[in-house]
Amino acid sequence: MPDSRDFVEIYTDGGCKPNPGPGGWAAILRFGSMEKELTGADRATTNNRMELTAACEALEALKRPCRVTLHTDSEYVRNGMERWIKGWVRNSWRNAAKEPVKNHELWQRLLAAAKPHEVEWRWVKGHSGHPMNERADVLATQARESLG
Template identity: 85%
Template sequence: MSGETGGDVVEIWTDGGCKPNPGPGGWAAILRFGAAERELTGAEPATTNNRMELSAAIAALEALKRPCRVVLHTDSEYVRNGMERWIKGWVRNNWRNAAREPVKNYELWQRLLAAAKPHQVEWKWVRGHAGDVMNERADVLATQARESLGR
């Protein structure tokens, strides 16, 4: 836990990806509260990077059993911008984007919005593959989940 967030915060690191994109994908989330840690992973045989990034955040927030203060670290600008900048307009426009087209992955965005609602979430972007230890660990777990599909 970082000193600036205090001891009553759940920290979450998420990652997701496909190879190729679209194609088989995996996601991972690491939840930390004090000394307790929990890892969540999943995979789908036919998906996209963005769907896997969203799935990781959804699974992490849905795993919380009571309202919490959360710092969710993601290397997905799609997820962070979606939750911080775009989603209010999408909801206001009945899940249509600025071009009046249906929002891609809207069912996952709806789940993420519902999963985040009981919590106070800070969406923190981290650069992927840039040495953030927990982001790298989430990436390894997501890759392992994706690769498990071929076993």
């Protein structure tokens, strides 16, 4: 069981312009007074893939089991982890329409990355002035723009 000292707050964002197209993602990890920023980009991707990648990279960066509050402005990510993923796994990565789940390899990666942790998935309305969400958005945009 994670110790109360091992609480990490994570803020993630990802996006593309246009969608699909070049994309960037970012994650900000806060542990006590320490902070770490992670970013990355992909020349050909989608908004959803960048949102998922941000969450994967953030959780994979943790070196031991932690209690985590992961803030995302993606209802796709939050609903996927809180509501849909158990059914997808049970149905061999098929959705309610019996079609293959989009981005299933990233969902599998996120499920594995979250497994050692106690994760609370918290949705934050994007572009609503939340300082950490706005910062993650700026970092993701900079990562995308760095592609040239």
